Amino acid sequence: MKKLFVYFLGIFFVFGSCEDRKKTTESETEMRIKTEAITPENKASQSEATVTLGSTFDKITNENVVPFLTKYGKNNPETKVLISTRFGDIEIELYKDTPLHRANFIYLVKQGYFNETFFHRVVPDFIVQAGNSDLASTQKKRAELGNGYLLPAEIVPGRVHEYGTVSGAKEYRENPDNKSAPYEFFIFLGPKSSTTHLNGKYTIFGRVIKGMDVVEKISKVEADSGDWPLNNIYITARVLE
Numbered sequence: 001m002k003k004l005f006v007y008f009l010g011i012f013f014v015f016g017s018c019e020d021r022k023k024t025t026e027s028e029t030e031m032r033i034k035t036e037a038i039t040p041e042n043k044a045s046q047s048e049a050t051v052t053l054g055s056t057f058d059k060i061t062n063e064n065v066v067p068f069l070t071k072y073g074k075n076n077p078e079t080k081v082l083i084s085t086r087f088g089d090i091e092i093e094l095y096k097d098t099p100l101h102r103a104n105f106i107y108l109v110k111q112g113y114f115n116e117t118f119f120h121r122v123v124p125d126f127i128v129q130a131g132n133s134d135l136a137s138t139q140k141k142r143a144e145l146g147n148g149y150l151l152p153a154e155i156v157p158g159r160v161h162e163y164g165t166v167s168g169a170k171e172y173r174e175n176p177d178n179k180s181a182p183y184e185f186f187i188f189l190g191p192k193s194s195t196t197h198l199n200g201k202y203t204i205f206g207r208v209i210k211g212m213d214v215v216e217k218i219s220k221v222e223a224d225s226g227d228w229p230l231n232n233i234y235i236t237a238r239v240l241e
Helices: 002-036 065-075 099-110 136-145 212-219
Strands: 080-085 088-094 117-123 127-132 165-168 185-188 204-210 234-239
Touching: 065 099, 080 099, 088 099, 088 212, 099 204, 099 234, 117 212, 127 212, 204 212
Parallel strands: 117 234
Antiparallel strands: 080 088, 080 234, 088 204, 117 127, 127 185, 165 185, 165 204
């Protein structure tokens, strides 16, 4: 009887140890799969629609902004962008004679920055402004791309704000160098009589060639006292050509 007990006890330990090894192996395999899923080698197999901000380029700073965008602009000569909203689409043509602003805009579009930002300021018969949001994701994107740079002014003599022109916004109005905040832009709707404080001070780097009816609709939505729409107007952007 004693020998039989020892025999069954031995079988228990053998099978018990096998089960432990099986669980260990499964755990190791699961951890290995999770680890492999985030290695640089496997990033290439992700969907092309998924953009990892800052994964290819260095952050833009005030020190490297000109050479960075000059080089990027030469390799990315596109001039047309489509902005989509729930009100419809807006097609923008970018000017080649404002090369830094054009390259910056194309760069941000291709990096997916504008997706899930808003038209966050609307002033009827004047402007609509886009490129910001109150989402944490927007600030995260800015931190990854370069949170502290400004665009040097590219003000073309004789070019004035007209119906449908697209301009770079400013981080602050008292800006003697007229540098543009890189992440925000505005589309002008107002009469020329209201451009005195804009002309020669804000870089005009494009114009709306299709969809001003959409811009008009956006400009008339209900907003708070700070011109922020009461219902967020999300945008997405893609390069056309």
